[in-house]
Amino acid sequence: MRLFAIGDIQGCAAAFDLLLRKIAFRPARDRLWLVGDLVNRGPDSLGVVRRVMSLGRSVTCVLGNHDLHLLATVAGRRELSPADTFHDVLEAPDLDAIVDWLRRRPLLHYDTEVRRVLVHAGIPPDWTVADARAEAREVEAQLRGRQWRHALKEMYGNGPSAWSSKLRGAERRRYTINALTRMRYCDRRGRIDLSYSGAPGTQPKGLVPWFDVPDRRSERAHVVFGHWAALGLLRRSDVTALDTGCVWGNYLTAVRLDRPARPAKVSAAAAKRWQRRRRRR
Numbered sequence: 001m002r003l004f005a006i007g008d009i010q011g012c013a014a015a016f017d018l019l020l021r022k023i024a025f026r027p028a029r030d031r032l033w034l035v036g037d038l039v040n041r042g043p044d045s046l047g048v049v050r051r052v053m054s055l056g057r058s059v060t061c062v063l064g065n066h067d068l069h070l071l072a073t074v075a076g077r078r079e080l081s082p083a084d085t086f087h088d089v090l091e092a093p094d095l096d097a098i099v100d101w102l103r104r105r106p107l108l109h110y111d112t113e114v115r116r117v118l119v120h121a122g123i124p125p126d127w128t129v130a131d132a133r134a135e136a137r138e139v140e141a142q143l144r145g146r147q148w149r150h151a152l153k154e155m156y157g158n159g160p161s162a163w164s165s166k167l168r169g170a171e172r173r174r175y176t177i178n179a180l181t182r183m184r185y186c187d188r189r190g191r192i193d194l195s196y197s198g199a200p201g202t203q204p205k206g207l208v209p210w211f212d213v214p215d216r217r218s219e220r221a222h223v224v225f226g227h228w229a230a231l232g233l234l235r236r237s238d239v240t241a242l243d244t245g246c247v248w249g250n251y252l253t254a255v256r257l258d259r260p261a262r263p264a265k266v267s268a269a270a271a272k273r274w275q276r277r278r279r280r281r
Helices: 013-022 045-054 065-074 095-102 129-144 169-181 268-280
Strands: 002-006 030-034 059-061 108-111 116-119 185-187 207-209 222-225 239-241 251-256 264-267
Touching (some): 013 045, 013 251, 065 095, 264 268
Parallel strands (some): 116 222, 222 239
Antiparallel strands (some): 185 207, 251 264
């Protein structure tokens, strides 16, 4: 069984299909990890979600911040912004089935045998993997319950920036969502900073990538994540970063997780050419 991980797709359905062809993905024999952000900014969010759903149990997909934006919009907790491009999902006849599927995706997945974590943005430095799993489950239970719309009511906001076991209710859930789906940088004490998204080396003084905070408590696990197009592809012993900015005209990337191999990638331009050829047939 081959195990692949693919970065943020964000509505780039043609690139996703072409990349699956390039790696010769077969649901019956292979497995796929997706870092979330299936939707938004790209041209075909509906096509992406339907394709992923069709792959069934061969896919493990975590929620990203844009997937949560879609759920919050459906729930009436967020207004559409001019930059949103998931109108096709909102107008789809199978919207209810899509929403039901999305809100049952995890925020974090952990493979205990190989100590490998799948998450959209990362794990805050103060948390062990066990802490992250416990806090993720609390939010997941809310999203899967009958009151899921209410659970999204107070999702938005940049605080609290520091973790405390004394956090309760909406503040605790908001910290979890921000940490797992929005985080890029922290200060050296582990407080989340959501104000900057540029590449490492360009950040304001005092900030470091979350995975470089000293004494990070999840460092013994390998974390697979996306969310950070300015970071791009990063592969090291403790992390694999996979957002290579397809939606911004760059690449969609897949890596093998079950054994060492060169990454596979398709460019946004190549995907457009391939899609045009398919339409002419």
